Amino acid sequence: MRVDGDRLLQRLRDLAEIGAIPGGGCARLALSDEDRAGRDLVVMWMRDAGLEVTVDAIGNVVATRKGQVPGPAVMCGSHIDTVATGGAYDGNLGVLAGLEVMETLNDAGLTTRRPLAVGFFTDEEGARFAPDMLGSLVYAGGMGVETAHDIISIDGARLGDELARIGYLGPAPCPGLVPHAYVELHIEQGPVLDRAGEVIGAVTGIQGISWQELTFEGQANHAGTTPMAYRHDAGYAAAATAAFVRRLVSDIGPPQVGTVGRLDLHPDLVNVVAARATMTVDLRNTDEQVLQAAEKRLAQHVEEVARSEGVSVSTRRLARFEPVEFDPRVIALVEATAAGFGYQARRLPAGAGHDAQMLARVCPAGMVFVPSVGGVSHNPAEHTDPEHLVAGANVLLHTLVRLAEEDRIPQAPLPPEGGLR
Ligand code: HGY
Ligand code: MN
Ligand code: MN
Numbered sequence: 140m141r142v143d144g145d146r147l148l149q150r151l152r153d154l155a156e157i158g159a160i161p162g163g164g165c166a167r168l169a170l171s172d173e174d175r176a177g178r179d180l181v182v183m184w185m186r187d188a189g190l191e192v193t194v195d196a197i198g199n200v201v202a203t204r205k206g207q208v209p210g211p212a213v214m215c216g217s218h219i220d221t222v223a224t225g226g227a228y229d230g231n232l233g234v235l236a237g238l239e240v241m242e243t244l245n246d247a248g249l250t251t252r253r254p255l256a257v258g259f260f261t262d263e264e265g266a267r268f269a270p271d272m273l274g275s276l277v278y279a280g281g282m283g284v285e286t287a288h289d290i291i292s293i294d295g296a297r298l299g300d301e302l303a304r305i306g307y308l309g310p311a312p313c314p315g316l317v318p319h320a321y322v323e324l325h326i327e328q329g330p331v332l333d334r335a336g337e338v339i340g341a342v343t344g345i346q347g348i349s350w351q352e353l354t355f356e357g358q359a360n361h362a363g364t365t366p367m368a369y370r371h372d373a374g375y376a377a378a379a380t381a382a383f384v385r386r387l388v389s390d391i392g393p394p395q396v397g398t399v400g401r402l403d404l405h406p407d408l409v410n411v412v413a414a415r416a417t418m419t420v421d422l423r424n425t426d427e428q429v430l431q432a433a434e435k436r437l438a439q440h441v442e443e444v445a446r447s448e449g450v451s452v453s454t455r456r457l458a459r460f461e462p463v464e465f466d467p468r469v470i471a472l473v474e475a476t477a478a479g480f481g482y483q484a485r486r487l488p489a490g491a492g493h494d495a496q497m498l499a500r501v502c503p504a505g506m507v508f509v510p511s512v513g514g515v516s517h518n519p520a521e522h523t524d525p526e527h528l529v530a531g532a533n534v535l536l537h538t539l540v541r542l543a544e545e546d547r548i549p550q551a552p553l554p555p556e557g558g559l560r
Pocket of ligand 1: 490492
């Protein structure tokens with residue numbers, strides 16, 4: 140049994156049309172009008188496939204295909220919200236490949252033992268409303284839905300109001316139904332598979348994430364008349380911190396990464412010493428202890444530079460998730476399924492956050508990766524070769540069917556299935 144690759148690729152193109160931006164990418168920030176339009180299109184496809192669609196109180200959408208016996212579903216999915224410079228595949232592939240699995244089983248007239256479900260989770264990116272993976276965090280019981288509803292976006296909107304505005308403040312309760320298992324297909328978004336010339340990744344886990352917003356308050360002053368010793372330059376404090384982040388990360392070494400993605404100055408004028416600077420720092424590492432040490436060193440630097448520049452500083456935590464290890468049985472199942480297609484799956488951790496890391500809190504979870512050309516993502520140029528997209532969908536299909544048919548999740552290591560049906 141194989142997915143209909145043409146149908147999957149066409150749907151990826153159709154969805155990418157919504158919020159399309161030059162260069163082949165799309166911009167569908169969470170709970171924006173573009174996100175609503177994307178949601179409406181995918182929900183229509185889900186209903187046309189005969190799936191039972193539910194929307195929960197944080198806007199997560201789950202479409203379920205009945206099994207022969209009732210009970211917890213084998214779940215797949217991802218997200219369809221994007222960053223402002225998003226590509227066509229980040230998140231979208233996992234949702235549309237999951238839908239393709241359902242369509243393929245429909246075409247084959249097959250009903251799996253357990254129900255199957257495909258979902259898309261609200262605000263996975265966290266770019267508009269922090270933290271990221273918010274919908275799946277609430278689904279897994281990691282945050283109360285009322286708390287989530289009161290989150291304010293970077294453009295000043297309240298999450299609960301935006302959910303209601305786009306018509307996705309749904310009746311289904313949070314936390315959501317606990318699946319039998321969860322498997323997410325996603326593009327790697329990094330260079331590992333592409334560089335190695337490999338097609339399938341069996342993801343071992345996800346690195347820890349630390350997001351902070353720093354606000355330095357100094358004193359606006361004249362850029363020409365104010366001697367340097369008299370300045371309280373918030374812009375300098377922020378710039379020095381951005382440079383420190385780069386030094387810190389190179390001192391710690393891989394896999395530590397650090398990013399200053401946002402940096403706003405006020406009044407943001409050429410001849411005024413900045414009175415205020417607001418910036419974000421994104422630190423990640425697969426090792427929780429090293430990540431904590433990096434956070435400590437950053438905090439020390441921030442205190443020192445604020446004191447030496449005579450500015451005040453406040454810190455706001457935007458996201459903090461520890462590293463997650465996926466279920467070894469699911470990792471082995473992905474490997475064995477890939478081997479059945481003749482692919483030697485590479486084991487690797489995920490550098491990006493994913494909804495699977497939240498589902499891993501409540502059920503056995505894992506991920507399937509396919510290569511990102513040049514490792515480029517969060518960029519309209521994001522690209523995965525069509526045959527790799529289809530290969531990932533076929534590995535997802537057979538991994539899900541195996542989880543839906545077996546009494547229990549097979550113990551690792553598994554013999555590769557010879558020549559899949
Ligand atoms: O930030 C991330 O890793 C993900 O794209 N939300
Ligand atoms: Mn993603
Ligand atoms: Mn992303």
